Amino acid sequence: MPQPLVGSFPYDKVKGTAVPKPTRTASEQGYVSEITKGIAVTMTHFFKNTRAMVRGERPDPVVDPMSEGITTLEYPDQKRPYPERFRGVHRLTHRDDGSPRCVACLCCSTACPAQCIYIEAGEYGGKDKRHGYERYPVKFVIDELRCIFCGYCVEACPCDAIRMDTGVHPVPYDSRDQFIYGKNMLLAMASQAGKQKHENPRAEPPDADYGPIERLAGHH
Amino acid sequence: MEPTDYDIDETDLELPAEPMRLNMGPSHPAMHGTIRMVLELDGESVEKVDVQLGYLHRGFEKMCERGTWAQVFPYTDRLNYVSPILNNVGYALAVEKLAGIVVPERCQYYRVILGELARISDHLTCNGAMAMELGAFTPFLWIMKGREHIWDLLEEETGARLTHSFFRIGGVAKPPRPELKARVREVVDAVLLILDESEKLLLKNRIFVDRLQGVGHITAAEAVQYGFTGTVLRATGVAYDVRKAHPYLVYDRMEFDVPVGTDGDNWDRFMCRLYEIRQSCRILAQACEQMPDDGPVNVERPEIVLPEKEAVYKTIEGTIQHFKLVMEGALIPAGEVYSYTEAGNGELGFFIVSDGSGTPYRVRVRPPCVFTLQGFPRMIRGHMVADIVPTFGSVNMIGGECDR
Amino acid sequence: MTLSSIIWTVVKILIVVGFIVNLSAILTWMERRQSAMMQDRVGPNRAEITVFGYKIRLFGLLYPIADAVKMFTKEDFIPPNADKVLHSLAPMLSLFPPLVVLGVVPFTDTLCLDNLHEVVQKNGVVASNWHFFSSWIEQPSCSLPGAKNFIDGCCVIGCQTAGVVHQPWAEHFGTCPANVAPGMIGAIHMQVIDFNPGVLYVFALAGMGIVGASIAGWSSDNKFSLMGGLRAASQLVSYEVAMGLSIVGAIMVYGTIRLDEMTRWQGDHVWGVFVQPLAFILFLTAAIAETKRAPFDLPEGESEIVAGYLVEYSGMKFGMFYMGEFIEIATSSALLVAIFLGGYNMPFLHRDGITIAVGDAVVWKQHIPHILVILMQAGAFFGKIFVLCWFQMFVRWTLPRFRYDQLMKLGWRMLLPAALANIFLTGVILIAFDRTGTEFQERMGVVGDFVNLATAIAITFVQLWIVIGFFGSTQPAIRRNAFNKRARSAGEIVEKALAS
Structure with missing residues (x-):
């Protein structure tokens, strides 16, 4: 049984404005006139769009997505560039000498809610400038199928080594193993502007503007 | 063996009339969000409905207990997947309430703007899909064009069309872009134009009006008893809107009305959503007016908010703070809190418990859909099979938040 | 039944069936592209074949072919507990009736084989051998005794020239000079079946459409199918009644149930839609209901009962239902054209040429050889069908669906x-x-003549408007960046919303 309204809802505090009921005038009840008007509305769209298509005057959906008329993209033929903040497929940034900027700190794989990043860290060899200074990823694997494109890895990276600004959405493949991007694949990706280098201002040993600080070999 | 005629009394000769059991869903065009309804039909009219949910259950609440507090945001995206921003805001506000954080004003306006855009997209989708399921395909696609404008804008701001994961505890992932306000105005104008045109095809069309008016009605008292919130409750005449009743963010500075219905039928729900879209546009206009153009978007709480990237790159303090937050997560003080916001479908509540660690102890969601869905058999009883479509559409059950 | 009449019958069947089947294929394309244009999208246009290295797309016109290939190669699924015979019979039963209904619909006036190059008048008199410059308001002599004036190829004393008058159909034979009696060699009636029941035959066969749908619903062994079949049966039976009764008024006016006579009456007077406007609307409504398309698509009711009686059909059996549906659109359009929109008649286009006349005043007269008149009439008939199909698509893509009880109430x-x-x-x-x-x-x-004049002007105007609007005007159809220019008016809308 419905009971009277109880509880602490602030019914009196807010006064709502009632929405209108259907008018149901005689012409509306008779179907024909209102249906004719409706068909006139759709016909306007039809003639406008057909005319634009026939005359080839259709607004270009790539540059003018907000015009009236047809704005659908014919996808593989036409592509709209993704916005600047779009989170696409990952890339690993390069240093000056082309080696990965990543230092295998495992921040991204920790921050990843989907746990799709696998990193195997390794030490640089004894002759390397970076020996004893930092590590590098022996393996850097992202499973793009598990990835949810939340961007947490980019946020978690302390040295601008991983980015999602490629402007490439996850590409459909035939089999699952193709979705597993290895280190070389990730390093080969470039940003929408074609850049591959990192933008971390801090210079590290192999960088061109790395300062004179030398660390003792074997210092860990 | 079949009895022969002379074995039977005259009274037995009547055809046995037992209701037909019809299994609607979980895979059925109108049962969006995979839900199952076992109908008992007398001809075309529904005598009894058994609504069974759980077909989209993904263990959301349990999964939240695995990662850090911040790692819950991607899960909230997938609650009400038609307006993910609103879920993000709801969860962020809940954690901030527990941690005693008030985000800077600019971030509050940013949350309001993106949230109202998401609300518009939610209502557009609901109304459009409802019209589409009744057979009116043309206005649906026009409305989808309007929603596309909104999603384009959200994509420009957040970086993703649907799974934004954009807000953070104590702020937001990225500051608003400078062109935000102009774009919002542009999009709002476009949506209103499209809406006006679509209304021309629907609101005076008797076929459509007949399908909605007087169907699926529920009284205010029953709606309150079932725990309805949001548009479904307001359509019955109860002007309960969390944004008005318990203002959060900067909603107390906004001037807007709460559209209410009178009968609580499908028509009222449809119209309430239409008018709420317009009210959201009002809020957007005001928010764009009031929002400061510069200022911090993240709160000054180094133990919770990630440091600036510059600081991480250059200073050892920043790096340490960064590692601490990424590896361990922000430590939220022990306690429990219930926080509720007005989401697309109604009151979206988060009841969270913290044991003081970087991982949630419990995240419990109060989705508005479950409550409206449990009132659904009451709404549909005595109506026809075809009425399930608009009624279920106007209840706007979203499987993601219903089953979690 | 002579050999030549059999040959001619076969030719006529080929014309009608060929037209209708091809039209139904074009209609599937039209439905896709037209709905796309209405809904601000492009529509399917990517089906392509490669001929000698050239990729041909034809604006998506190849989709019906692709559909056919797909449907023939798909698995033909029959549910295990279904009645296999009936399950296979149902698609045939629903494809067949709309196809044969067209047998009684005339698509041109009587064809006089012997006089193709001459000007043949309504009463079967050869007016003259046709020369291009010979016929300015030429008044041929009236061959009937006692005739005073000659208008419209008809002696005034013999037949009423115009006016909404019930007339015995015998006066309106499309007779030929060679042999006055119709149906003999040399005078070919351009309808497949030349027999008296006419409209009754149409209704008898249109009623058959129910059988296919309800058998399909019953034999599929599926509750959704069963509901669809029941809905189809009750809907079609109900609308059959309204359809049959709506046409009675027209029959009373025309005084005949033969469709060719109805068409001739409309040629002599005015189109049926002007004397029976209410019947036209009723018949149109009922005809759309018979085609089982929105807003009357309850038997299929996509979102309610999945696909109704079509649930368990796949492959070409589904294709036959699908084709039957489109053929039914064409058929109902053909009936509407023949009964209400003048059939093959255009205003002022008579058997002997174009005569623009109001009352007794002949404004302009141009004799046209018989064969050209017949071709123009055929063009008019098929063109009208096309326009009507086009209109039905608008109805289908604009309106939502009825509910079962509302449909019955309507x-x-x-x-x-x-x-x-x-x-x-x-x-x-x-x-x-x-x-x-x-x-x-x-x-x-x-x-009536003035109404004809208005019709002619309206048709000309619409054609000019389309041609000029589509190709002539220099103003672009859609302003680029139109939105920014419209922003001001949109701003007013926001103001209005703010005020509310």
Whole structure:
């Protein structure tokens, strides 16, 4: 049984404005006139769009997505560039000498809610400038199928080594193993502007503007 | 063996009339969000409905207990997947309430703007899909064009069309872009134009009006008893809107009305959503007016908010703070809190418990859909099979938040 | 039945079936592209074949072919507990009736084989051998004795030239000079079946459409199918009644149930839609309901009962239902054209050429050889069908679906009484009209001519408008960046929303 309204809802505090009921005038009840008007509305769209298509005057959906008329993209033929903040497929940034900027700190794989990043860290060899200074990823694997494109890895990276600004959405493949991007694949990706280098201002040993600080070999 | 005629009394000769059991869903065009309804039909009219949910259950609440507090945001995206921003805001506000954080004003306006855009997209989708399921395909696609404008804008701001994961505890992932306000105005104008045109095809069309008016009605008292919130409750005449009743963010500075219905039928729900879209546009206009153009978007709480990237790159303090937050997560003080916001479908509540660690102890969601869905058999009883479509559409059950 | 008449029958069947089947294929394309244009999208246009290295797309016209290939190669699934015979029979039963209904619909006037190059008048007299410059308001002599004037290829004394008058159909034979009696060699009736029941045959066969749908619903062993079949049966039966009664008024006016006679009457007077507007709307509504398309697509009811009686069909069996649906659109359009929109007649296009005349005043007259007249009539008939199909698509893509009880209410409580009222009104008017004098009837004839004139002007105007609008005008159809220019008006909308 419905009971009277109880509880602490602030019914009196807010006064709502009632929405209108259907008018149901005689012409509306008779179907024909209102249906004719409706068909006139759709016909306007039809003639406008057909005319634009026939005359080839259709607004270009790539540059003018907000015009009236047809704005659908014919996808593989036409592509709209993704916005600047779009989170696409990952890339690993390069240093000056082309080696990965990543230092295998495992921040991204920790921050990843989907746990799709696998990193195997390794030490640089004894002759390397970076020996004893930092590590590098022996393996850097992202499973793009598990990835949810939340961007947490980019946020978690302390040295601008991983980015999602490629402007490439996850590409459909035939089999699952193709979705597993290895280190070389990730390093080969470039940003929408074609850049591959990192933008971390801090210079590290192999960088061109790395300062004179030398660390003792074997210092860990 | 079949009895022969002379074995039977005259009274037995009547055809046995037992209701037909019809299994609607979980895979059925109108049962969006995979839900199952076992109908008992007398001809075309529904005598009894058994609504069974759980077909989209993904263990959301349990999964939240695995990662850090911040790692819950991607899960909230997938609650009400038609307006993910609103879920993000709801969860962020809940954690901030527990941690005693008030985000800077600019971030509050940013949350309001993106949230109202998401609300518009939610209502557009609901109304459009409802019209589409009744057979009116043309206005649906026009409305989808309007929603596309909104999603384009959200994509420009957040970086993703649907799974934004954009807000953070104590702020937001990225500051608003400078062109935000102009774009919002542009999009709002476009949506209103499209809406006006679509209304021309629907609101005076008797076929459509007949399908909605007087169907699926529920009284205010029953709606309150079932725990309805949001548009479904307001359509019955109860002007309960969390944004008005318990203002959060900067909603107390906004001037807007709460559209209410009178009968609580499908028509009222449809119209309430239409008018709420317009009210959201009002809020957007005001928010764009009031929002400061510069200022911090993240709160000054180094133990919770990630440091600036510059600081991480250059200073050892920043790096340490960064590692601490990424590896361990922000430590939220022990306690429990219930926080509720007005989401697309109604009151979206988060009841969270913290044991003081970087991982949630419990995240419990109060989705508005479950409550409206449990009132659904009451709404549909005595109506026809075809009425399930608009009624279920106007209840706007979203499987993601219903089953979690 | 001579050999030549059999050959001609086969030719006529090929013309009609060829037209309708191809039209139904084009209609599937039209439905896709037209709905796309209405809904601000491009529509399917990517089906392509490669011929000698050239990729041909044809705006998506190849989709029907792709559909056919797909449907023939798909698995033909029959549910294990289904009645296999009936399950296979149902698609045939639903494809067949709409196809044969067209047998009684005339698609041109009687064809006189011997006089193709001559100007043949309505009464079967050869007016003259046709020369291009010979025929400015030329008044051929009237061959009937006692005739005073010659208008419209018809001696005034012999037949009423215009006016809403019930006339015995025998006067309106499309006779040929060679042999006055119709149906003999040399005078070919351009309809497949030349027999008297006419409209009755149409209704008898249109009623068959129910059988296919309900058998399909019953034999599929699926509750959704069963509901669809039941809905189809009850809907079609109800609308059959309204359809049949709506046409009675027209039959009373025309005084015949033969479709070719109806068409001739409309050629002599005015199109049926002007004398029976209510019947036209009722018949159109009922015809759309018979095609089982939105807003009457309850038997299929996508979102309610999945696909109704089509749930368990796949492959070409589904294709046959699908084709039957589109053929039904074409058929109902053909019936509407023949009964209400003048059939193959265009205003002022007569058997001997174009005569623009109002009352007795002949404005312009141009004789046209017989074969050209026949071709123009065929073009008019098929063109009208096309336009009507196009219009039905608009209805389908604009309106939402009825509910079952509302549909029944519309059929029994609105259409049926309206049809009965129409019959009553028509009867009263006809009796009153018969009581009036000849003067009034002649005056009505002039009114009819004016209506014809208006129709002709309207048709010309629409054609000019489309041609000029599509190709002539320099103003672009859609302003680029239109939105920014419209922003001001949109701003007003926001203001309005703010004020509300």
